[in-house]
Amino acid sequence: MPFAPTRPAFRCLRGYSGDPSLTAQLATAMIGEVTFKVPWEALTPGPAGEYLEVIDVDPASGCFYEPVDLDLPNVLAQNGLPPSEGTPQFHQQMVYAVASLTIRNFERALGRRSLWRHGPPPRGKGRKNDSTFVQRLRVYPHALREANAYYSPDKIALLFGYFRATESAAAQHVPGGMVFTCLSHDIIAHETTHALLDGMHRRYLSPTNPDVRAFHEGFADIVSLLQHFTFPEILRHQIASTRGALRTEESLLGQLAGQFGRALGLRGALRDAIGTTDPQTGAWTPRQPDPQAYRTTLTPHERGAILVAALFDAFLSIYERRTGDLIRIATGGTGLLQPGAIHPDLVGRLAEEAARAAQHVLTMCIRALDYCPPVDITFGEFLRAIVTADTDAVADDDLRYRLAFVEAFRKWGIYPRDLRTLSEDSLLWRTPDNDEMRCSKALQDGLERVRGYAEQFLFAQGDEPDSRERTFRLQYELRRGLHQWLARHFASHPDGPGDAAFLGVDPARTFEVHTGRFALRPSPDGYIDPQFLVGILQERQIPIDPQRPAAGTMPFEGGCTIVADLRRLAIRYCIRKSAASANREQRQQAFARTLDESSHATYFGMSGPLGDAEPFAAIHRGL
């Protein structure tokens, strides 16, 4: 038998740590390139693997570019192609590597395999049929010729653009030179996160309140920011250059898309979580929390930036708490560092703590997605989801992580609606014990029929080639089964109508079991908690403007996310957005009328091919 070594765990691929502009400056040249450690998988040229399929078509130039084969010995032997702006094959490698890392980080926090949004309905099926499995996210590194990149939910694809930098832009790139969005770590991570989030919560595309689109943007930004902390070289370099003071000094760690921002003629990065750059002088100052901003800022990116600022603030508080002792040790208790460079060992320890804190915060944010309502998310509800999910996972919050989040959100003026106080325990989602509504025992007992699926699901979560598809099919079947049972329960069981109200739906109307998933979570007492997560949705048409029937109608959705404990067969939380809520209906109508007020709506309408196609394209355009 010939010697057959085991499969490697990682594929090493070189790439830009931020974007090509870092390698062009002396101060950052040595950290401009990194080697990404991407989970190993079988690939075909493209690259195309389990989750991703890179297709390098450049329609504006009327051509393709030869796909890279990452398995070629010449490529494998040098950890992938060397970074190069002028070689399309390196671009393919770069998007593949960063998108894969983002997926990997997301899955690690979530504890299960990610699925993309479903494809279009099979021929002959209704518009709402969601049974088409799409294995791979398409990645088009050169699809657009503009300063834009976006995730297309319709095509289940990432489209990246290239463009010429503005003539006026400053020194760090050739004025008028070509800038590629597919070479920016931050842009790739951001767009990939949109796709991952959409795969979990596909109704977060409907702008039912000003937070929804902003949440998509803010969430994509925070994932991409926190990913900076997974690269030890940059982290150490930036910790050294800021002397560990991440909150008060300008650093690459808190900034997104530097080259892109500067190429558009901005003085600084596209977005900055902790500071602002004066457009005239280029001087950087840390940003003070603005509790008014949440009430007055309505455009998705700027509003999303408030969420990012709050989450990043929480991260910084945690980092400071974790490193307070190190600083005291290093300063003989004064807490005041000597001028000049700090000791390399201290840099190393601070970097370690920063990386750990970032990982924890990322995990908390991603895990919270399971505890979010299926529709109409607000920042305040996200905070509640973070606090509840973390309380379930970590009983002993000795470093007071949750408080750091609550405080950061308070500083930024983000309060959940209808809460009397902003304390940790009031933020927890209501359990059936303290909820104002109760569900029947029959509904809880119904969970038993779900257990059977759980087992199949557990074994579908391997890394066999078809495991994601099996998971998808299983979820589909489960949702159908559950829907049949619930419909019967609502109609014929004496507790049916009460349970429907508990679930936030009207039993007389059709509803959908929107999602059905399992999660295995390590519980604080050391057991594994098998959880069952269901999203139930109901949609009805309401007038946009009750006084003006001609203004047309729009969908109004309600329902809930159920978090159930499969071991105890008990509903733990019912995160409800009632379909009968008149207040919410009014708010949504008022918000819809403001959306109508734009040039786009004036000339192109609100729906149809120009109105609501490609929700992310226009949001991202030229920012």
Add this chain to the structure above:
Amino acid sequence: MTPAVRVRMYRQGLGDCFLVTFDVGANEGHLLIDCGSLGATTTGVSLADVLKNIRETTGGHLDVVMATHEHQDHVSAFRTQRAAFQALHVDQVWLAWTENPQDPEAQAIAKRRDDLGEALVQASRALTRPEASPASRAVGLAVHDVLGFGGDPDAAGAFAETINEAMSFVRTGLTNRPRYLKPGEPAIEEPWCSGFRIYVLGPPSTEAALEDVGEAGSSELYGVAGGLGTGAAFLASGQTATAYLAAAELDQRAAFQAAQPFDSRFRVERESARAGAVYPQYLSEADWRRVDDDWMHMAGDLALQLDSATNNTSLAIAIERIADGKVLLFPADAQEGNWLSWHDPAITWTIRNGDRDQTVTAATLLSRAVFYKVGHHGSHNGTAKGRGLELMEQQHELTAFVPVDRAVALNRNPKKSWRMPAVALYRALLPKCQGRIVRSDIGWADDAAVAANVAVEEELQGIASPPQWTEWRAKQRAATNVTVTPLFVDYLLP
């Protein structure tokens, strides 16, 4: 005696044409503001009818002709009715500083605008080619129709040629030396409009304000023109890249190559056997995942921004009657950046009032407005809110004229989506004027439920209650200084 002034709004459809007559019935002076139209489905009034009336009313003599900005709906008659204009005697022509061929900044703006316009024409052609997807075709048609303001997207020659002809006639065909106006210059007081002052409010003199169209826009509006135009021209040709380049002019070829992101050696031609071998899935699969035309969909937003940017070059003026300080406001199609720039602290006027100097600001003028020519046909962004409408305080007297033809607007692509007047603005303006709003298409504003053409007015139904309308109708009847005729609507400030 206080001199009277009359504003005559012609009813030639979707477009502006206003004749302002000073000292009515005595020593009359005439100012013509714009003369253009995109069509008049509702009234059927033609530009020739308008010119005939101008001639009769003025005795063939106009003191000033003003062309506010380079859009067909404001200047088309300066091309199509040239002969009629030549028969008139015009003393002065007033244009915005952005139209000055001697001003390098104005010329740079014009050049970039033309380049982008050309690129968008190419994009609209490429997007409407037969094999394009329905979504792409919809974008292409919409771009085509928005471009109709700034030029002729179907012209065989240059896109902006018709507009350029009209503007060049305004510059040179009426008098030999136009006057280019900038905000901040002293208020105009001349014998032909004795008893009145004319203040120039816009267009702003900074590029940033010109590009502020009041919502998130592309910060590289003009930068994309090169790459878009050359790629779209190639796709619109329907040829393979090789064939297109072989047939192309030298500069077309150079532009095509300059827009490419990589050296040509990396190209795998779409039609080649190699492309079929390495990307069979892309070439053979269903349309839903392909991205062939998506890159051109940005043309939709770019066309809107180009349109808005041109609107921002509007020559906006306020006319003040010296005796009582009442103001008539003509913002043309100014959008956010133009409106806001009026309040630039550096822009104030010092006027002599009796024996002392008095400082006038845009806010002063707005607060004294009794007549408002509604900006941009009543669309959502033609009237600033906080720094515009809310500053107009003369509710008991304020009268607004909206030059619009809703039927024409709704017939543009995509159908039924151009909102003129916009609901939110109409809703805010009606109480502000206590119902005294006249639209050039239907006359006095009225409840859409009783409109002659219910389908056209449908969207406006229910913006106010029936008793509210009854009250407003009474105010309209009381406004005897407004006269509605089939050809025009007159407003008289006696």
